Amino acid sequence: MNDTIVAIATPPGQGAIGIVRLSGPGSRGIGLGLFHPSRKGFSDFGPYRLHHGQLRDSAGNFIDDILAAWMPGPRSFTGEDVLEFQCHGGGAILRRVVEECLLRGARLAAPGEFSKRAFLNGRMDLTQAEAIMELVGAPTGVAVGLAGSKLEGLLAQRIAELRASLENLRVQLCVAVDFPEDEVECLAPQDLQRGVSAVREAMAELAGNYDRGRCWREGALVVLAGQVNAGKSSLMNAILGVSRAIVTDIPGTTRDYLEESVQLDGLPVRLVDTAGLRASQDSVEMLGIERSRELMSRADLVLLVIDAELGPGAEDLDLAGQLDNLLVVANKMDLVAGQPGWFAEGPWKDKDIRPLSAKHGQGLPGLLGAVRSRVAGAGAPEPGTLVPNLRQHDALTRAMQELALLLDDLACGQPYDILAVRLDAACALLGEITGEITSEDVLNAVFDGFCIGK
Ligand SMILES: Nc1nc2c(ncn2[C@@H]2O[C@H](COP(=O)(O)OP(=O)(O)OP(=O)(O)O)[C@@H](O)[C@H]2O)c(=O)[nH]1
Numbered sequence: 438m439n440d441t442i443v444a445i446a447t448p449p450g451q452g453a454i455g456i457v458r459l460s461g462p463g464s465r466g467i468g469l470g471l472f473h474p475s476r477k478g479f480s481d482f483g484p485y486r487l488h489h490g491q492l493r494d495s496a497g498n499f500i501d502d503i504l505a506a507w508m509p510g511p512r513s514f515t516g517e518d519v520l521e522f523q524c525h526g527g528g529a530i531l532r533r534v535v536e537e538c539l540l541r542g543a544r545l546a547a548p549g550e551f552s553k554r555a556f557l558n559g560r561m562d563l564t565q566a567e568a569i570m571e572l573v574g575a576p577t578g579v580a581v582g583l584a585g586s587k588l589e590g591l592l593a594q595r596i597a598e599l600r601a602s603l604e605n606l607r608v609q610l611c612v613a614v615d616f617p618e619d620e621v622e623c624l625a626p627q628d629l630q631r632g633v634s635a636v637r638e639a640m641a642e643l644a645g646n647y648d649r650g651r652c653w654r655e656g657a658l659v660v661l662a663g664q665v666n667a668g669k670s671s672l673m674n675a676i677l678g679v680s681r682a683i684v685t686d687i688p689g690t691t692r693d694y695l696e697e698s699v700q701l702d703g704l705p706v707r708l709v710d711t712a713g714l715r716a717s718q719d720s721v722e723m724l725g726i727e728r729s730r731e732l733m734s735r736a737d738l739v740l741l742v743i744d745a746e747l748g749p750g751a752e753d754l755d756l757a758g759q760l761d762n763l764l765v766v767a768n769k770m771d772l773v774a775g776q777p778g779w780f781a782e783g784p785w786k787d788k789d790i791r792p793l794s795a796k797h798g799q800g801l802p803g804l805l806g807a808v809r810s811r812v813a814g815a816g817a818p819e820p821g822t823l824v825p826n827l828r829q830h831d832a833l834t835r836a837m838q839e840l841a842l843l844l845d846d847l848a849c850g851q852p853y854d855i856l857a858v859r860l861d862a863a864c865a866l867l868g869e870i871t872g873e874i875t876s877e878d879v880l881n882a883v884f885d886g887f888c889i890g891k
């Protein structure tokens with residue numbers, strides 16, 4: 438990390454301002470070489486201030502009129518010397534500034550390299566670094582709040598508390614192992630059992646926020662599926678409020694899937710219309726049906742659209758037997774009088790069936806309410822809820838597994854030194870979440886997902 442990195446920190450396209458960011462020991466020197474101050478008597482960048490001037494190349498050619506912000510380490514984002522040029526926001530200008538920095542010895546930053554340096558220099562833990570990504574990508578205000586709590590370090594704090602509880606138990610175990618003869622206070626098996634169970638429950642609660650929070654963060658995947666001509670595309674259009682998907686009375690109209698984003702009362706949803714299911718010999722249609730099935734397997738919720746007048750077919754029965762995350766939609770209710778007989782038949786009578794007319798809109802608000810409550814349960818997570826991401830959830834789950842094994846071992850009367858190994862493993866997994874204990878692979882996996890300039 439002895440070199441100086443440079444990147445455009447603002448998104449591509451035109452904007453009022455665009456920022457080029459430098460970090461590393463050469464930042465100041467590179468900046469002074471390019472910068473021509475407008476203030477007389479300027480001799481150097483004063484720290485934590487904005488300096489007005491022009492950037493010029495070595496031949497003295499004008500590049501841009503800018504503000505330079507000088508943030509010497511360690512009190513900077515990366516913990517290193519950081520210089521930012523606030524230029525006019527045009528791609529060619531910004532690329533030109535970066536090129537001039539490269540000519541003066543900087544190196545182009547890798548994706549996420551600024552944040553990685555911030556982490557390695559102890560300016561933030563791994564959960565905070567990940568929170569930057571989540572904050573930038575947040576689709577809704579709720580998602581901004583969830584990312585914000587993590588950026589503030591509240592998740593790291595919670596993990597540290599859990600880890601401290603385990604380490605405390607670990608110390609008491611060691612005392613029992615190391616000084617068995619002494620009269621020092623020794624942890625009784627039932628106290629160990631109680632202590633470990635309490636931490637495990639707290640971890641389970643945290644891990645449980647993952648699924649609920651994920652939908653608010655990334656959007657829930659809701660897939661419209663069912664037999665040909667059931668009215669899936671009509672429902673897609675009705676939900677979107679625009680005629681997005683082609684609707685005809687020809688079975689097999691939709692051949693490839695269509696995805697659109699909508700918000701249901703603040704809940705971000707990725708809504709997908711799929712090719713209708715039927716036995717087909719058409720190779721294109723078969724590929725489409727394969728995609729429909731793949732999407733259903735990943736969906737948070739499948740809306741199984743059934744033509745209420747025709748009733749369910751073999752494909753519908755299959756799906757109803759296979760999928761739990763299913764909401765049955767009885768469409769074309771405008772064509773039937775009263776409740777169709779099949780509602781009360783075997784596989785359907787216990788299902789939540791939503792009557793609808795996609796064509797005329799009756800039943801739509803009720804259906805959307807049901808979708809929202811099926812996907813988001815009790816509603817948006819309260820502000821301050823700590824929602825782990827996939828990586829964090831995975832480490833938590835593995836730590837919980839270690840504790841479950843520990844409790845089994847304890848019940849079998851295994852000696853304390855064996856139990857201590859399990860406690861260590863669980864602590865290490867918690868340390869992986871915040872990055873206190875971590876491998877280069879984990880770090881690369883986290884920071885490679887960032888874009889350049891972050
Ligand atoms: N009467 C009535 N007709 C409907 C309703 N919904 C859809 N239809 C009609 O049913 C036919 C098929 O509708 P689509 O929305 O294309 O059906 P789909 O499920 O997308 O069909 P595929 O793409 O072929 O799988 C069209 O003629 C629609 O106008 C409804 O609620 N009532």
Ligand SMILES: [Mg+2]
Nearest residue numbers: 669670690691
């Ligand atoms: Mg269709």
